[in-house]
Amino acid sequence: MTAVRTAFDTARAEGRSALIGYLPAGFPDVDGAIDAVKAMIDNGVDIVEVGLPYSDPVMDGPVIQQATEHALAAGFRVKDGLRTIEAVAATGTPILTMTYWNLVERYGVGRFAADLANAGGAGLITPDLIPEEAQPWLDASDEHDLDRVFLVSPSSTDARIALTAAKCRGFVYATSVMGVTGARSHTSSAAPALVERIRKTSGEPVAVGLGVSNGEQAAEVGAFADGVIVGSALVRCLAGAATRAEGIAAVAALSADLSRGVRNR
Numbered sequence: 001m002t003a004v005r006t007a008f009d010t011a012r013a014e015g016r017s018a019l020i021g022y023l024p025a026g027f028p029d030v031d032g033a034i035d036a037v038k039a040m041i042d043n044g045v046d047i048v049e050v051g052l053p054y055s056d057p058v059m060d061g062p063v064i065q066q067a068t069e070h071a072l073a074a075g076f077r078v079k080d081g082l083r084t085i086e087a088v089a090a091t092g093t094p095i096l097t098m099t100y101w102n103l104v105e106r107y108g109v110g111r112f113a114a115d116l117a118n119a120g121g122a123g124l125i126t127p128d129l130i131p132e133e134a135q136p137w138l139d140a141s142d143e144h145d146l147d148r149v150f151l152v153s154p155s156s157t158d159a160r161i162a163l164t165a166a167k168c169r170g171f172v173y174a175t176s177v178m179g180v181t182g183a184r185s186h187t188s189s190a191a192p193a194l195v196e197r198i199r200k201t202s203g204e205p206v207a208v209g210l211g212v213s214n215g216e217q218a219a220e221v222g223a224f225a226d227g228v229i230v231g232s233a234l235v236r237c238l239a240g241a242a243t244r245a246e247g248i249a250a251v252a253a254l255s256a257d258l259s260r261g262v263r264n265r
Contacts, residue, residue, distance in 0.1 A: 011046055019218065019228055045255050045258075225260055
């Protein structure tokens with residue numbers, strides 16, 4: 001039983017879904033990102049995704065793209081991401097890393113897995129890696145007891161869902177819409193059906209991402225999914241703030257609203 005699964009089980013025992021919050025390392029700067037992640041945790045986020053900025057973030061929408069471009073322009077390096085993970089993992093909250101596969105491959109798959117585990121990371125979310133091409137990561141994650149989260153979408157066939165879910169450990173990431181990340185005014189109508197399709201093939205928890213931006217939407221998604229993933233709305237709190245302190249306060253307030261949402265679905 002991994003720390004991520006334990007967080008899902010705890011939420012389930014409380015009659016709710018788990019709240020998963022995403023923020024990129026290095027934005028607005030390394031220390032600011034650490035403080036912002038801690039603010040999420042202090043205000044009810046159960047599992048954290050720490051994004052590693054990458055130069056070609058094909059799945060990310062404009063809010064996250066601009067944040068990661070800012071971090072890279074300021075000199076962000078993978079070691080800064082590992083320092084971020086180590087700092088926030090000390091809270092005891094499961095910390096997953098989300099990044100594109102080329103970054104891991106260039107760093108060295110085995111080396112990355114070892115360094116991630118040593119920093120206290122719980123596992124890795126790989127939006128652009130498919131299970132058929134993931135054997136080096138499957139081996140490394142087994143060696144270092146790390147979770148591995150792959151993505152499925154509404155367009156995935158039943159065979160693709162079964163194959164992908166079978167390789168997941170921690171949870172299955174269900175992208176609720178076709179397209180890039182970004183907060184939306186309405187949640188996806190395709191998400192409930194996708195969650196049910198995944199559950200027919202897997203006993204792993206299913207978390208839904210792409211689009212949730214407030215507590216009301218979190219409650220809506222939490223009514224049918226095991227986890228609610230929020231990213232762009234939290235990043236926007238930092239991006240739209242005049243000062244680092246104001247941004248962190250906004251992250252804290254939104255996290256509290258989302259936490260109330262999953263608890264009052």
